[in-house]
Amino acid sequence: MVTEGKVCECKDCIVRSLIFEHVSSEELGTFCNTKREQFFKKGQIVVKQGDPIADFVYVKEGLVKLYNEAGQGREQIISIARPYDFISLLTVFSETHYHYSVSAIEDTTVCIINLERIKELVCENGSFALDLLERMSRTADKLIKNYNDINLKNLRGRIAYILLNFADKIYLRNRFDLPVSRKEIAELIGMTTENVIRILSEFRKEGIIRINGKEIEILDKAKLEFLSQHA
Amino acid sequence: MVTEGKVCECKDCIVRSLIFEHVSSEELGTFCNTKREQFFKKGQIVVKQGDPIADFVYVKEGLVKLYNEAGQGREQIISIARPYDFISLLTVFSETHYHYSVSAIEDTTVCIINLERIKELVCENGSFALDLLERMSRTADKLIKNYNDINLKNLRGRIAYILLNFADKIYLRNRFDLPVSRKEIAELIGMTTENVIRILSEFRKEGIIRINGKEIEILDKAKLEFLSQHA
């Protein structure tokens, strides 16, 4: 984990207020002295699988992917995280080394807090502890639901699902640039690269989407929703 | 959730000491007054998806399955939980209704604590809060790893994997009675019932296992381990 970075200009950081709404001004001041921001360009590694865990990290701005390097150069993408999502939440309290890697898929700024500080705050502030339990609970639940949803779908359903996810959850519009390659989409939803390309081409031929390189425009959202639900 | 049950005879409950090792005798006394045990016969439902969440539940003795009723009468089994595993951990802090059902797959005793009491303890006792974060973190991490492992395997690898899981993690021996049907195995590892039956038959013909109805004996563990890793 890169340890340099300037101290957070806290008054501009809306992420902080969402996370630490139960923290008093005094406690907040303490954090401001130690919290750091780090900027990563698209493609850079934020957290490396196997590195010792020292920090609590969350996304302030940008987009990252969480992935598992499964051996033989293979990757499995676990999720794509955006602002307000925690990155390392699921392992930092139970392991000494990161189980996943995190890298930026768009230019990204993360906030970094020493994990010991977080643990101290958990011990001192019950409301904060409960809030953290809630966020961890929600993150885990979402992942499980996602895994189960994906596993029930055929290949067309999966592509429909992920396109709708980009449109409705990440970019909030029907026209966007994919932040990842076809290969990475395959790693995220458990297909091969060629099949991702084929299904996207089918959707283009069927007039469901328009493709211009990385740029995707959804033309028939109702059809995508149908495919996502009934596949 | 069934609400009747006799008060816990705490001195016999080794589960309690594992979970609440940071709790003082005074706090423990408070819990003893409110914690309840409930017995469920194989097949009975412990927690029903959609029911409002009021309790914190864990397995004292026996075996349960966590499952998602996915519509059209279909189930997806998320995991099998045994003593010391939490059952409802992943949703109780972030939702108002259970996202999963839980039912006993062997005769099972669970301990039940009112969730508000747990939340109060989280607020009062920082060490307990940290311990709970660690357990939740570990549970979630295990599930994610399991999903990712399973998704990389073909059908023979999945059957090998689940048989080894029963042998090494649940029954701690190479000969055991399956606690679930072939259909439920299919729901756990994402296959069809017929394929589970076929692969088990293949393993029997290849001399890898011996099958006697629900009773399974592993004859060639090295082969199973190989199949689990290279499929």
Next chain:
DNA sequence: AGGTTGCTATGATATTTATCATGTTATGAT
């Protein structure tokens, strides 16, 4: 004890998905 339902088992066939090969285009480095 008998009947009903669910589970197990096997065979045949259909469908889905992966793999391999080849060519084109885009991107990044020099």
Next chain:
DNA sequence: ATCATAACATGATAAATATCATAGCAACCT
């Protein structure tokens, strides 16, 4: 601007998995 590499795209074929059908056995209910 050029070259090399990676990504995208398409076609053909193989492999894996699901589906459908049928029969026998086990478990549960009356």
